[in-house]
Amino acid sequence: MKYYVMTLFPEMFPGILNTSILGRAGEKGIIDWETFNIRDFTLDKHKRVDDYPYGGGAGMLMQAEPVCRCYEAVREKLARKSARVIFMTPQGRVFDQTMARQFAEEEELVFLCGHYEGIDERALEEIVTDPVSIGDYVLTGGEVPAMVVMDAVSRLVPGVLNNEDSSQNESFSEGLLEHPQYTRPEEILGKRVPEVLLSGHHANIEKWRLEQSVERTKKFRPDLYEKWQRNFSN
Ligand code: 6GU
Numbered sequence: 001m002k003y004y005v006m007t008l009f010p011e012m013f014p015g016i017l018n019t020s021i022l023g024r025a026g027e028k029g030i031i032d033w034e035t036f037n038i039r040d041f042t043l044d045k046h047k048r049v050d051d052y053p054y055g056g057g058a059g060m061l062m063q064a065e066p067v068c069r070c071y072e073a074v075r076e077k078l079a080r081k082s083a084r085v086i087f088m089t090p091q092g093r094v095f096d097q098t099m100a101r102q103f104a105e106e107e108e109l110v111f112l113c114g115h116y117e118g119i120d121e122r123a124l125e126e127i128v129t130d131p132v133s134i135g136d137y138v139l140t141g142g143e144v145p146a147m148v149v150m151d152a153v154s155r156l157v158p159g160v161l162n163n164e165d166s167s168q169n170e171s172f173s174e175g176l177l178e179h180p181q182y183t184r185p186e187e188i189l190g191k192r193v194p195e196v197l198l199s200g201h202h203a204n205i206e207k208w209r210l211e212q213s214v215e216r217t218k219k220f221r222p223d224l225y226e227k228w229q230r231n232f233s234n
Helices: 020-027 064-077 097-104 121-127 143-154 202-220 222-232
Strands: 002-007 032-037 085-094 108-113 130-133
Touching: 002 064, 002 143, 020 143, 032 064, 064 108, 064 121, 085 143, 097 143, 108 143, 130 143, 202 222
Parallel strands: 002 032, 002 108, 085 108, 085 130
Antiparallel strands: none
16 A cells, blocks of 8 residues: 655654554655655745635645646656545544545555645645544644544554454444453553453353443444344344
């Protein structure tokens, strides 16, 4: 998987993408990424990339020209010229695990990160295929959201996780929240590990874990619980 990121703040990316699981996947060559600084593509002699909105209003907008010229530079590198261009915006479709799975099937993804109050609509019409939001709250820019999507997608790319099915065979794919987990020691803070987990009785352990998952989901995510019931308990 190769990610191309168009942004005014490329310095935000290496910390996340070069660390831990994503860092290791990068070293192994399973995922790769490259940032393009939109500011490098302005023709303005003062390197301006933003301007006031027509019709008035608060804040500044990113201009169409540097964004489109930046995309042309990305496009030259694409193996498939029709690669998805994901625009991170609170106006987009809300990102979920189903979208993560769809994106993970691609070989390359382009991310466009907006900043300020947004981007001139004409540039968006020209290049964006998938406007995507990460939830109903407002952030200062699309960089953190792009990293969220890259993280969720990368762990679905074969070889990124050690255990091939640990991304598939997980509570969220099953539609429930994860059950509680414990590691050594058997007792700490006056609390013991639940006896069933020490019993070695695998059927009982599985039953306990499912019960715990169901209880947690009912309590914290009744919306997910209803969906799970509709899908699995008919
Ligand atoms: Cl993708 N961008 C911004 N600026 N804010 C957001 C978002 C994206 N998703 C949720 N809030």
